[in-house]
Amino acid sequence: MEGKDPALVVLSSCLVTAFSVFVLMFLLKPKAKKEASWVNKNFGKDCDKCVNFLTPTEIEDLLKDGKPKAFCRCWKSKTFPMCDGSHAAHNKETGDNTGPLVIKP
Numbered sequence: 657m658e659g660k661d662p663a664l665v666v667l668s669s670c671l672v673t674a675f676s677v678f679v680l681m682f683l684l685k686p687k688a689k690k691e692a693s694w695v696n697k698n699f700g701k702d703c704d705k706c707v708n709f710l711t712p713t714e715i716e717d718l719l720k721d722g723k724p725k726a727f728c729r730c731w732k733s734k735t736f737p738m739c740d741g742s743h744a745a746h747n748k749e750t751g752d753n754t755g756p757l758v759i760k761p
């Protein structure tokens with residue numbers, strides 16, 4: 657410490673500490689918190705935003721068999737975007753009230 661300005665030593669120590677805290681906060685906290693709060697945990701995680709589009713013609717084609725079609729709104733379905741009934745387990749476990757969008761023929 658001889659010959660060094662004490663103010664510079666204190667300042668550099670503070671900067672190193674602040675940088676270390678910033679790096680630790682960036683590396684540890686945000687990722688764990690973000691992933692835990694995800695609604696969509698599985699489907700299309702390689703895209704920035706999951707959006708599905710259907711034209712009226714595509715909807716008519718889907719309904720040609722005369723059966724209603726249920727689209728998942730809970731993000732728990734293994735057959736997303738179609739509902740596979742997984743919302744029932746989610747609702748039972750969490751007390752939530754999610755359910756599909758059903759399009760009738």
Ligand code: FES
Pocket residue numbers: 727728729730731732733738739740741742743744754755756757
């Ligand atoms: S599985 Fe998601 S709404 Fe049915």
